Amino acid sequence: MILPEIGEDGQHKLSKSKVLVIGAGGLGAAILPYLAAAGVGEIGIVDNDTIEISNLHRQVIYKSSAVGKSKAEEAKRMISELNPLVKVNALAEKLSGKNAISLFEKYDIIVDATDNISIKYLINDACLATNKPMVYGSIFRFQGQVSVFNYQNGPTYRCLYPDKNINALNCEDAGVIGISVGIIGMFQANEVLKMILGIGEVLSGKILVYNILNNEQQKYDFDKSDVQLISRESFEEKYNKFEVEEISFESILHEINKDSVLFLDVRNEEELPKISLKNQIQIPLQHLENEIEKLNKKQTIYIFCQSGIRSKIAVELLQKHQFKSVKSIAGGILAMKQLLATEINL
């Protein structure tokens, strides 16, 4: 308040602002206390996870006594203790195409503190559909990225990364130290405050890349690409109309020897376990679009991968290419193998 750039007027702006933070993990743990302490009037927290002991080294707002509790609820408690004037809405749910739009509409700024690429695209698209800025932050080991998308109609995540990357690792898989998420989260909180206060230069159309090992940072400029526009209608179409159909392997077990159906394995060749069904073909997900002619658009295709995530992306891809009858097998090969084993035992 003493800072002339903020002053009483700035404090008033802060108290009137509403910020939604998606993900109360490492980034969220850095962002949330600073937004609360700065006096942001209303803070929403979305996270359906519970606290695990392996989170504590980087998600520093949680105490070891809170292991097993809801992150959203615990984060809310921390904020209320820190600044009781903040209105906090905790939502222990997963963000989805169904709840994103109605949720985003209630806030001014959306902060992406997630560790999942698909959710980043969802947040981006919902921000476009509701015309909200998205404060992006992400980590790879000792490096972090920060940017603000869709700020005053500026470039978006899709302008920077047009294709969904399926191989980027999250923290649990890639490993991360607490400090790197802390630093990047702090950059994000800073962008939020700048937007609310109308000071400085917002990181729009630029991505900041920070390396904590050598303290090097670079900014890269990127333009808005006009092919990446998403309206409310196209959002609904994309996320809620063609909901990827999942099917349990059990319910199609009687079809495994039929000539009319094809089982498509979208894993990479080296992935185990192997399985051999009568009509089976392997096309790794990253080659699927190029090798799409190998498939018959009219055939019933059941797609599987290791655990049922890539197969959903494959279904989406094939649906885009006018395939009519494609379904993803829930739980992937792991679920299938289990069922096949019991079948054989019978």
Added chain:
Amino acid sequence: MIEIKYFGAVAEKTKCEFEKLSFSEELSLQKLLQDLNEKYEFESLSFSVAVNQKIVSKSADYNLQISDIVALLPPFAGG
């Protein structure tokens, strides 16, 4: 001589954060990316490409100039 910077998962493949490359005659951005892909087998890794701190299309028709700095920027997912 151009400089190429690698980030995130791309740098893990190249096992270095930057390298310098000299070339004779012309070298297009597309050809450079193709050569790097053959050398390091990026395969399914996706990344955006910047030339002199500006993200450009990977299929842009651009001939690299001496002292250009190219950067390969994959998306990060941790948080």
